[in-house]
Amino acid sequence: MSDLPSKISITEEGPREGFQIEEAAIAIEDKIRLIDALGSTGVSSIQVCSFVSPRLVPGWADADAVAAGFTPQSDVNYTALWFNQKGLERALQFVDRLSLLGCIHVCASEAFSMSNLNRSRHENLEAMREQTRAHQNAGVSVDKISVMAAFGCNFAGDIEPSSAVEAVEDAMAIADEHDASIQEIALADTMGWATPGLTTRVIAEVRSRWPDMPIRLHLHDTRGLAIANASSALSLGVERFDSTVGGLGGCPFAKHKGAAGNIATEELVLLAEESGVSTGIDIEAMIAAGHLAESIIGRTLPSAVLRGGSLDRFRAKARDKQAW
Amino acid sequence: MSDLPSKISITEEGPREGFQIEEAAIAIEDKIRLIDALGSTGVSSIQVCSFVSPRLVPGWADADAVAAGFTPQSDVNYTALWFNQKGLERALQFVDRLSLLGCIHVCASEAFSMSNLNRSRHENLEAMREQTRAHQNAGVSVDKISVMAAFGCNFAGDIEPSSAVEAVEDAMAIADEHDASIQEIALADTMGWATPGLTTRVIAEVRSRWPDMPIRLHLHDTRGLAIANASSALSLGVERFDSTVGGLGGCPFAKHKGAAGNIATEELVLLAEESGVSTGIDIEAMIAAGHLAESIIGRTLPSAVLRGGSLDRFRAKARDKQAW
Numbered sequence: 209m210s211d212l213p214s215k216i217s218i219t220e221e222g223p224r225e226g227f228q229i230e231e232a233a234i235a236i237e238d239k240i241r242l243i244d245a246l247g248s249t250g251v252s253s254i255q256v257c258s259f260v261s262p263r264l265v266p267g268w269a270d271a272d273a274v275a276a277g278f279t280p281q282s283d284v285n286y287t288a289l290w291f292n293q294k295g296l297e298r299a300l301q302f303v304d305r306l307s308l309l310g311c312i313h314v315c316a317s318e319a320f321s322m323s324n325l326n327r328s329r330h331e332n333l334e335a336m337r338e339q340t341r342a343h344q345n346a347g348v349s350v351d352k353i354s355v356m357a358a359f360g361c362n363f364a365g366d367i368e369p370s371s372a373v374e375a376v377e378d379a380m381a382i383a384d385e386h387d388a389s390i391q392e393i394a395l396a397d398t399m400g401w402a403t404p405g406l407t408t409r410v411i412a413e414v415r416s417r418w419p420d421m422p423i424r425l426h427l428h429d430t431r432g433l434a435i436a437n438a439s440s441a442l443s444l445g446v447e448r449f450d451s452t453v454g455g456l457g458g459c460p461f462a463k464h465k466g467a468a469g470n471i472a473t474e475e476l477v478l479l480a481e482e483s484g485v486s487t488g489i490d491i492e493a494m495i496a497a498g499h500l501a502e503s504i505i506g507r508t509l510p511s512a513v514l515r516g517g518s519l520d521r522f523r524a525k526a527r528d529k530q531a532w
Numbered sequence: 533m534s535d536l537p538s539k540i541s542i543t544e545e546g547p548r549e550g551f552q553i554e555e556a557a558i559a560i561e562d563k564i565r566l567i568d569a570l571g572s573t574g575v576s577s578i579q580v581c582s583f584v585s586p587r588l589v590p591g592w593a594d595a596d597a598v599a600a601g602f603t604p605q606s607d608v609n610y611t612a613l614w615f616n617q618k619g620l621e622r623a624l625q626f627v628d629r630l631s632l633l634g635c636i637h638v639c640a641s642e643a644f645s646m647s648n649l650n651r652s653r654h655e656n657l658e659a660m661r662e663q664t665r666a667h668q669n670a671g672v673s674v675d676k677i678s679v680m681a682a683f684g685c686n687f688a689g690d691i692e693p694s695s696a697v698e699a700v701e702d703a704m705a706i707a708d709e710h711d712a713s714i715q716e717i718a719l720a721d722t723m724g725w726a727t728p729g730l731t732t733r734v735i736a737e738v739r740s741r742w743p744d745m746p747i748r749l750h751l752h753d754t755r756g757l758a759i760a761n762a763s764s765a766l767s768l769g770v771e772r773f774d775s776t777v778g779g780l781g782g783c784p785f786a787k788h789k790g791a792a793g794n795i796a797t798e799e800l801v802l803l804a805e806e807s808g809v810s811t812g813i814d815i816e817a818m819i820a821a822g823h824l825a826e827s828i829i830g831r832t833l834p835s836a837v838l839r840g841g842s843l844d845r846f847r848a849k850a851r852d853k854q855a856w
Contacts, residue, residue, distance in 0.1 A: 268631055319850070431799065436760040
């Protein structure tokens, strides 16, 4: 475990990922309450909403009201997600409170590209070219590449690490054409196919091709291995992770009714902090935000830490008892 | 990951661990149905029941009927748990169908020993001396040492790896006094304090003291890290694990209402098999047993694989689609 980083940076995606998958409508004020609770946990970045078609993702029809309504904290970076020109235009309304940066989204699986984006990988690259131009025309830098289905696909089966690398190469070519300076490669295990060994192999292949580029991991816990994959990535020195409080979310297009969501933020924080890796996050505040999320969506979330509590809580109790 | 073993052996403890914690009474025939379903999964060992005081563990008042009722498979090793002379005598009634081997149970935490066993660690050693003699007098070999709270304790806080080693030393001394040939050291993360780094340290310390002794891990998923700990242990070549189908169970004495149970068998199988480590278990049969367990206890179990399905299932679907 000698390559453990001294600290990691977590992007909390609970609001965006979580509320897109819930079947019942969540009130705007509840979404805002969760975002504001998360803003007080010490997390450095929060993805607050998704500017997507209300037809495709009804849960985010109210994205504009949510983006307008939360109370920004000065030390938190608030972001959002969008996939097309219309989404970008909606996001631009909130340039004073959202950190707007463009991303080139690519897919390592042709079958998932068709199913999720409704276009082939080739067609998607054309769309990403257009989108990159549109961002730059609007004064928004494109600084990130994100690879969906980078570790496997419910529709295509196994995805070779070389396919993930090829997807990054396609995106890098678009960035080069447009003089976009890429600062980060995000690898998404969209449907929960990663294992610790595969995580290690994909990271190694991406690093051997782009040695100086920071890697971000976006892990879904579809088959319970997300925390093991995060642990492997930590031991390889990966410093950037997406996660969702309580394990909110999951991909609505992955054909997994009732499947687990993302890696839970408080479990990732526990793993990191207990391994001597700083996250900047107050785990008790994050657990409280997880309980708030549960009360908002009206069901128990998968995070075990929400039930078991932090270790520091029990350490403090044990100390108190000894002091009696 | 170069020390990955070629195969591991899993002891399925779902029936014993699972049914001891459920609040509602589970029918004898349902317990037997689950044991028989597990017997057809390819798992090599199943702990079927606990011969304990019905006053302390009401869920196992019917242990004798369950032990008498299941249908043994010829290639499966059926075991049980007991903690005193009375339990041993009950177990001895089933010597034709249960594999009876004695265990020296020790505790790395004084506070948990008092809370769980209602005696100090010193008093427990005296009890273990007596119990070892009683087993040998009954013709039952004592071949295992098991350390409770080996990684931390909700009552005492952190447990140093040296305390786990001392607990093993105490047990080894009892074994030596009685010419008992110990074949295995089991380390139990009774309250979910282990992390991948701590797992690695404790295994290293135990191995440096007893280099040739096989180590077994008994992991609880109280804080969501069990699969990450198992992954670390696998990469160190650990070949023996306890687990429970669906993640049944949890320790009723750990003061964790609603806490997660053990590491889920099907998640451990997925991790191992997808890492090239053979388990001998048919994951689809184990998932079916998990759904049966859910129907018996009347609630959803924590295992993500029960929701997400195996990867092989999706691989087969993808192949079928390509073959059209």
